[in-house]
Amino acid sequence: MTTFSTIQSIQEAWSVRKTGLQDTRRQTIERRERAINLALAKGIPNTRDEEWKYTSLRPLIDRQFDLIDGLRHDGGPVDGSLVARINARLAVNAIPIVFINGRLDLSWPGSEALDSDYFRTLSEAELEEDSTFWDEWQSTQGMDQLFAGINAGLAHEGVVLVLNAEQFLKRPIHIIHLATKDHPNAARINRVVVSVPELADVIVYEEFISMDVLSLKPRVGEWTNSLTQFKLGPKAKCAYYRIVSSPNSFHTGSVTAVLDRDSQLDTFSLAIGSRFARINIDVKFTAPGAECTLDGLYLLQGEEHVDHHTTVDHTVGNCKTNQLYKGILADKGRAVFNGKIYLRKDAQGSEAYQSNKNLLLSSEAEVDTKPQLEIDANDVKATHGAAIGSINPAELFYLRSRCIGEAEATAMLCHGFAEECVMKVKDDDARALLRDRVREWFKLFALTHSPSDPLTTKVIDLAARKILNEEKP
């Protein structure tokens, strides 16, 4: 058991990991050590740190976790019903890459379709690639942050997708990080790097789930510390759909992306239920003409806490950022949104649109939102805004005047609120999958709420039960 509460304990975890890396290249060990040291240089942040003002690390660092070792899943063949349940969640036509409690299972049914032409494991790529390959990933914006650094240092296995120029992956890649109750206190540290060179095109799903989704008493309380990195070449295209649905888990996720000329990155971060989640997304434009969509949705109940920190850096001109983050908060749910967009002095002709909207269903829910647009260029188009509100009474009355009962009307408005964000997703399959996960949240809500809850909760609860009933065969 290890805690991650002090610099010393993280260094100890590193020395354990280092021992396990004896067979790899010396430069890999040095690079990992540099990453750890860079991350630890700033110390462990507390709430006096502006970046951590509304999210205390206490709940995370007070706990003890098992640092998972061993690269591959070694638990023998996986239970067939589990395979069926997980594969039923895959995006249409997607190739699965499944981690079970942090260990990669390459014998997962469906994974055989992966092609070594573009796919390697992290351990393979660390042996094969020299330091120039890895230094590029290491120098990315956001890599000086604590959790990104811990990942770069301690990651025990991961996924390296390097496409060829002009390669178009027809089948999406669906990475599943599965937590089971076999390792309820696992610290899962997995890294994903995706290189999409000139004119290449790929769709990546990354989903963090515990088998407790839809369980009344979630038991899996693992910690996931993920790092997912993208590098887009000229005119490259990539869509990244990120889903966290593990009700009792701790999650620290870092996403970095570097965008070359005329490339396009579409991202969607869906966070459904986490005891503690901090998600950092850092995007940097390095050449003109690129576009980035940053959309997100967080649905919280109980005492869940989800914090999104996004940063988009326009260092060059004529790039475009479009960001919509929305959240529904029930009970004592707590969300943080901090969205920074920098339009540097050379970012002439850039466009940046940012919006964060929150729907509070309980007086005890809390959201801290900080849209932050910093403009040093004079020829740009930029807007930003944030809103926090409850169910709109005019909308509720309109639906009720059309025969729809209060509970159902409330549910329609909540769904509509979430849907406004989901419907922006252009890919039909991705949109359907995200919709499905949103419905899952409503179901979870019904299962975890008793009718004795306060009115607002009861109303949505009734609505959620209606969905459950509808879905019974």
Added chain:
Amino acid sequence: MLEIKNLHAAVDGKEILSGLNLKVNAGEVHAIMGPNGSGKSTLSKVLAGHPDYTVSSGHIEFEVNLRMKNVLDMAPEERARNGIFLAFQYPVEIPGVPNSAFLKASYNAICKHQGAKEATDEMFGRILIEKCKLLNMDEKFIDREVNVAFSGGEKKRNEILQMAVIQPRLAFLDETDSGLDVDSLRIVAEGVNKLRKKDNAIVLVTHYQRILNYIVPDFVHVLYKGRIIKTGGKELALQIEANGYDQILKEFQN
């Protein structure tokens, strides 16, 4: 089918309706006219059960299964399910909710209320297409979000589409004609006429005589300071159009 007796109603503590009486029978068309601030929209909202309006005295009764029932005891959705429909002066935009899902929820709420089998997506799709044809409406209405980015005319037509789906016994149209150009007005009015039956009734709340050329009223009422001060036939609307309210108000004040 509708009887309003000595109705007093207020919003934000201010009394707007001060002893209003109105009786509407099946098959009739009524028009309610009146200067700005006379209480026309308040009457519509009180009837539909808007939570911002409070009734201090008087009552509203509506015939349900041949019995007069107290409307004021009913939640807004119960009033609607029992056959009272309000076409909004300013229809509300509901982002993220498709018109089809909204209309299906309305339709099925009534089915359930009446003990009928609820429609599946497929069945309801056919019903909607039929309603669109009846009202000469583009089927693209169905897939759009409720009233979002609709023009003024489209919003009003969407109200009539809802009316066609719900098939109310009493339709209260609150300034459905305002903000419409001549063509839109004709389309909306034709839509309403197609939905008229001998066992349902229509109340038009309007500023202008214009719509009454298309939907001819049996009675015209003048509302002033929260009460109906004069009732006449369709010629009363023409008289108001020609001379304004001054003469009627003078008669009333004397």
